[in-house]
Amino acid sequence: MRPPSNPTQAPFQFQGRRILVVDDDRLNLRILSGILRPEGYVTGEASSGERALELIPEFKPNLVLLDVMMPGIDGFETCRRIKATHGEKSPPVIFITAKSESDDVVEGLGAGGVDYLPKPFKPKEVLARIRSHLYNQILSEQQKSLVEQLSKANAAKNRFLGMAAHDLRNPLASIRGLSEFLRDGAVGPLTADQLDLIQTIHAASQSMLEMLNELLDVAAIEAGELKLHLEPTNLGDLAARCVAMVNIEAGKKRTRVEFAKPDPAVVLPADSAKMKQVIDNLLSNAVKYSPPGSTIRAFVQSGPGAGQCCFFVRDQGPGIPEGERDKLFKDFGRLSIRPTGGEKSTGLGLAICRNIVEAHHGTIAAVNLPEGGCEFRVTLPSPA
């Protein structure tokens, strides 16, 4: 879509735009129409505020020139009623004021007008002001339609992503499952070489499944399908279960996650499955990015503020490089640092975490620690 050319240039793109002129003075109506029509504008005339309100729905002006002092309802009141009736779809209103009324301009702008034209009229000024407001109007129409198109395209992308990931998951799950049968010798014994190949197939399908799950999560979140099912959740118990699971994987790198449950217990309303996803993700990131043999510490605490609680993980990784912090919680926001054990990353995990935490009205942040490593902290509201 092309933006309209500069408003100071020839007004051809404004031809056919409709301007309603409202004035109780017939002479003013004639003068203004005489200025506007040769420029290609279509003009309508109303001799009172009441008449203007009647005319707007059928004339559908792109802009209204509105006299302030009129018998019956005055220009300001007319403007307020236009805004009240037509809301966002109201045409811009430019007031016509005599010099002596210029103090009233503030009231006029407060009533919803966008500008004013002082009497007596200077044709060039009248046309320039009108053009500039019509130009803004065209820009904002184009912007609206562009945003609409983009959000439709984005929704289509998410639908496609969701469908593709959905349809790919089942066959992959079968590949993984069937390779488990082979691996376990359920259909006969395997040589070491055969077992090695089967294990590679299993690991590859496993990591593809994880990537697809993350893509699906992002698609669902973007499509606004992140629905929380809140229930009282013991954050310490939840974290302890996650730590136990992640320690199995971490053991392969001789890394340990240390965690002690808080006393007293921290209980908050949360979607425990989703919150588990956040904790799992932060813990497995800590393992991924810390060198083998590291000790990672995880904590659940009340505070820092009243009615708050937090979960945080301190790793022994290289920290977040300066200048990459803003990428951290964004989709596909992979940083320059790499996992230390050849693990895979889609760059979606932290974006998903942020969405889940924000849906719980919490915050997630990362800081580099002075002693090295990085701390990821989730702060959540926990009403007493």
Added chain:
Amino acid sequence: MNFTGMILLVDDEPHIRKFVSLILKQLGHPIIVEAGNGEEAIAVYQRDDPDLVLMDVSMPRMDGIETLKALKALDPDCAVIMLTSLANRETIEQALEAGALNYIRKDTPKDEIAKALEETIGAAFDLS
């Protein structure tokens, strides 16, 4: 477990039927009939009168929920366990409301599926 009945396995994807029937056989349930869609499932159910139905939720044309309702209309006592991949809560609630015994995620590792099947079949047929 000594459930020895006939199981009807319904899924539109043949590889899933192969995978799940391997698990069932390993669990000691060798009597399996298969159907690749809802209409076929109803026909096989009427023909073979299986003791248990394991059925996919998302199938083209007639989905698992619709088929479940149709089976329940034919035989209010029929025992049906739903197979889901990405379980969306509404679908699960619909299935349970329509009379499914339980649901099992078919996109998890085979040992998890086996454990879930064993527990659900055990509970459904009151075996221990």
